Amino acid sequence: MNFKETLIKGEQGLFKADSLTVMQKLTLRFVVVGLVYYLFVLIEGMIMRVYEVEQVSMFNDNQFFAILTAHPLVGIFGSTYAIVCGAFYFLVPYLMKKPLYSLKLAHWNWILLTVGTFVFWFAGFISHYSPLYTLYWPLPADFSQFDPLGGSFFVLGIALVMVGTVFFIVNVFKTITYTPEGWEKQPAGKLLGSALGTSGLANLFRRKKERKEHLVSLPVAAIARGTVDMALNTGIILFTGVLILIYMIGHLVGHSLDNTAIDALLYKNWFWWGLDLIADGLVLIFVAGTWYLLATMITGKKLFMQNIARAALLVELIVSWTVWSHHLLSDQAQPGFLKVLSGEMVTAFELITQGLAFFITLATLWAARPLKMTNELKFLLGGLLGFALAVPAGIMQADVGLNRILHNTQWVVGPHVHVAILVGLTMTLYSAIYILLPILTNGAKLYSQKLANIHFWLHLIGGIGMGAFMGMAGLKGMLRRTLYFNGEYDLYMILAMICGSLLFLAFLAFFVNIVMTLGLQGLLGIFKPTKNKDLKLVPEV
Amino acid sequence: MVDSALVLKGQTIAYTLYCSVIILLMLWFGTRLTKKGKSESKVKPALFYTFVAFLTVLGVSLHIITYNTIPWSEMDLNRHEITPDKTFSITVANHEFLLPEEEMIINTGDIVVFDVTSKDLTYGFGLFRQDNSMLFQMQVVPGHRNDIMWRFVNPGVYTIRSTEYSGPKGIAMIEEDVVKVIGEPLTKED
Numbered sequence: 072m073n074f075k076e077t078l079i080k081g082e083q084g085l086f087k088a089d090s091l092t093v094m095q096k097l098t099l100r101f102v103v104v105g106l107v108y109y110l111f112v113l114i115e116g117m118i119m120r121v122y123e124v125e126q127v128s129m130f131n132d133n134q135f136f137a138i139l140t141a142h143p144l145v146g147i148f149g150s151t152y153a154i155v156c157g158a159f160y161f162l163v164p165y166l167m168k169k170p171l172y173s174l175k176l177a178h179w180n181w182i183l184l185t186v187g188t189f190v191f192w193f194a195g196f197i198s199h200y201s202p203l204y205t206l207y208w209p210l211p212a213d214f215s216q217f218d219p220l221g222g223s224f225f226v227l228g229i230a231l232v233m234v235g236t237v238f239f240i241v242n243v244f245k246t247i248t249y250t251p252e253g254w255e256k257q258p259a260g261k262l263l264g265s266a267l268g269t270s271g272l273a274n275l276f277r278r279k280k281e282r283k284e285h286l287v288s289l290p291v292a293a294i295a296r297g298t299v300d301m302a303l304n305t306g307i308i309l310f311t312g313v314l315i316l317i318y319m320i321g322h323l324v325g326h327s328l329d330n331t332a333i334d335a336l337l338y339k340n341w342f343w344w345g346l347d348l349i350a351d352g353l354v355l356i357f358v359a360g361t362w363y364l365l366a367t368m369i370t371g372k373k374l375f376m377q378n379i380a381r382a383a384l385l386v387e388l389i390v391s392w393t394v395w396s397h398h399l400l401s402d403q404a405q406p407g408f409l410k411v412l413s414g415e416m417v418t419a420f421e422l423i424t425q426g427l428a429f430f431i432t433l434a435t436l437w438a439a440r441p442l443k444m445t446n447e448l449k450f451l452l453g454g455l456l457g458f459a460l461a462v463p464a465g466i467m468q469a470d471v472g473l474n475r476i477l478h479n480t481q482w483v484v485g486p487h488v489h490v491a492i493l494v495g496l497t498m499t500l501y502s503a504i505y506i507l508l509p510i511l512t513n514g515a516k517l518y519s520q521k522l523a524n525i526h527f528w529l530h531l532i533g534g535i536g537m538g539a540f541m542g543m544a545g546l547k548g549m550l551r552r553t554l555y556f557n558g559e560y561d562l563y564m565i566l567a568m569i570c571g572s573l574l575f576l577a578f579l580a581f582f583v584n585i586v587m588t589l590g591l592q593g594l595l596g597i598f599k600p601t602k603n604k605d606l607k608l609v610p611e612v
Numbered sequence: 613m614v615d616s617a618l619v620l621k622g623q624t625i626a627y628t629l630y631c632s633v634i635i636l637l638m639l640w641f642g643t644r645l646t647k648k649g650k651s652e653s654k655v656k657p658a659l660f661y662t663f664v665a666f667l668t669v670l671g672v673s674l675h676i677i678t679y680n681t682i683p684w685s686e687m688d689l690n691r692h693e694i695t696p697d698k699t700f701s702i703t704v705a706n707h708e709f710l711l712p713e714e715e716m717i718i719n720t721g722d723i724v725v726f727d728v729t730s731k732d733l734t735y736g737f738g739l740f741r742q743d744n745s746m747l748f749q750m751q752v753v754p755g756h757r758n759d760i761m762w763r764f765v766n767p768g769v770y771t772i773r774s775t776e777y778s779g780p781k782g783i784a785m786i787e788e789d790v791v792k793v794i795g796e797p798l799t800k801e802d
Binding site for chain 2: 132133135136201202203210211213216217334335336339375376379399401402403404407410411415416419420422423426427430431433434436437438440441442443444448449452455456459460463464466467470471472473475476478479480486535539546547548549550551552553554559560
């Protein structure tokens with residue numbers, strides 16, 4: 072096939088969208104949306120990288136801060152949530168060996184996530200709403216800088232995403248516990264107990280012979296426990312959204328609540344508790360579960376120390392509820408015991424839980440030597456490296472002494488946040504995409520291994536490099552969420568921009584590879600309705 | 613007495629060394645993974661438990677070490693029991709620092725409190741050296757007391773800057789060269 076034919080029909084014409092089951096299409100739709108929003112994030116990131124060096128006239132400061140606001144939210148919800156939801160809608164039924172509870176809820180989840188992300192992104196784009204990702208930072212509110220109407224639409228977009236997330240949460244837990252029509256009654260309570268870890272916990276107090284078997288697999292347990300944090304976070308964000316809406320509507324109807332009603336420190340505690348359910352909760356739990364699944368799929372062997380791995384996921388869940396105070400180490404009114412206990416000591420547990428997941432995954436791979444260096448394996452190793460770099464960086468800043476000189480600097484957002492997300496999380500997701508691609512496409516062949524290699528190396532070097540140069544600037548005093556006009560940190564920002572460009576090129580290589588693998592016809596076919604509503608995961612041969 | 617620049621230098625060296633080791637380790641691991649292993653290539657549980665113990669010791673000892681070596685950690689947590697040599701009260705409102713009328717001149721070795729009050733939004737308060745590096749910072753939350761105690765080690769001129777995002781207007785919250793520290797640098801014995 073020549074280039075044009077491949078572009079239209081995909082590599083060797085192997086991908087036929089008509090052959091997809093409704094579940095395959097559902098997952099692929101989530102993944103495509105997630106990748107499109109990842110492109111949004113990349114473009115926004117590059118605009119900000121350029122603007123940090125040179126305040127080009129195409130943009131202004133208000134636009135810069137509006138992008139800064141939308142950027143992490145589009146990344147978290149539009150991209151990561153989409154890919155994760157799509158993958159888990161396929162994996163939970165696959166691992167539970169029963170159909171998804173509700174296809175309708177899953178489709179609405181996809182629509183609400185896609186539309187909601189666009190609504191809040193667009194509201195920010197038009198109105199330059201930029202109180203950052205805490206929806207309103209800081210409370211009390213300040214409407215001299217932000218348009219309450221734009222803010223209302225922004226919050227509406229977030230609310231749509233959250234409603235979609237509620238659908239996901241219901242669907243995951245129902246799929247684990249429900250009894251499909253015509254099946255023998257399933258022990259819903261026991262399944263839930265196994266998924267959440269209560270039965271495993273009870274086993275600790277039973278004699279060896281009396282211990283109960285785990286009814287759900289380890290990856291399902293990880294998905295369920297991460298989904299608990301997702302549920303709590305959704306509640307927090309929805310509540311916060313309503314709270315902000317009250318401020319905005321109050322302002323619009325001429326009854327200002329600007330400096331009243333909510334204590335700013337209480338709000339900070341509230342919001343960081345909720346946000347850490349994502350950053351220090353579901354991300355770490357989902358990632359650990361995904362590492363375990365990938366390691367067992369790549370090696371075809373049992374997970375090393377799987378009972379400990381299962382227990383560590385429960386510890387991680389509990390830890391995620393109690394670490395929020397590390398964001399308030401520089402708040403002098405925050406009680407000292409919360410700073411030391413929650414901010415330092417409990418946070419240090421993340422080094423242990425994430426370290427365990429790291430070790431267990433490596434040990435599982437090691438036991439299966441020799442392994443072929445496939446795309447999924449190399450991206451998995453990249454993801455492991457990302458967290459190995461980013462978690463200790465976070466533990467360092469979660470220290471009363473060091474936080475005094477690191478808080479709100481580029482150190483936080485570079486070596487910690489961006490390396491964790493871009494290298495740790497995103498490379499893990501890429502590993503999952505590469506391993507699931509043949510399963511989800513009924514055997515489509517990757518167009519180019521060279522492009523996959525380029526994707527890997529440019530992403531790895533770009534991600535680590537960008538984080539490193541941002542970190543160096545942070546150690547020299549460069550603040551996050553600010554602009555410098557006299558070239559104070561140009562050297563570091565230019566180097567970070569070059570590394571950002573590598574990330575961009577890496578995604579282009581991946582994008583071209585995927586388009587050429589599936590073909591334009593195939594890609595469009597993913598979005599065409601499926602006549603067969605049968606919930607089988609893959610077509611019967 | 614240790615200056616925060618020295619702490620940052622120590623941190624930079626420690627983290628750079630760690631990153632170099634972990635990157636090399638992963639490269640070695642990735643290379644060895646494709647090679648045939650010995651007949652028994654399983655990892656022994658003892659190694660796993662040793663690793664867990666190492667992480668536990670590392671996680672806890674980091675904070676114990678910093679508490680005992682970074683001088684401002686202990687002072688910060690116990691600041692209400694220490695009598696300062698000087699206190700400067702600063703107010704922030706409408707994205708502006710309202711500084712004390714008298715010049716902020718400090719002798720090296722003095723223990724100073726900066727007591728910052730916000731009248732409206734959440735801001736930050738940081739002191740920066742002439743080369744833009746940060747000496748220290750804290751959050752400034754409305755409705756609460758925001759006080760930071762500091763002992764100045766070296767003479768110098770410092771700029772105040774808001775270290776927390778408070779909307780686009782916040783980036784202009786800079787008061788250049790408003791804190792002056794005079795006298796001889798403190799020695800180790802001080």
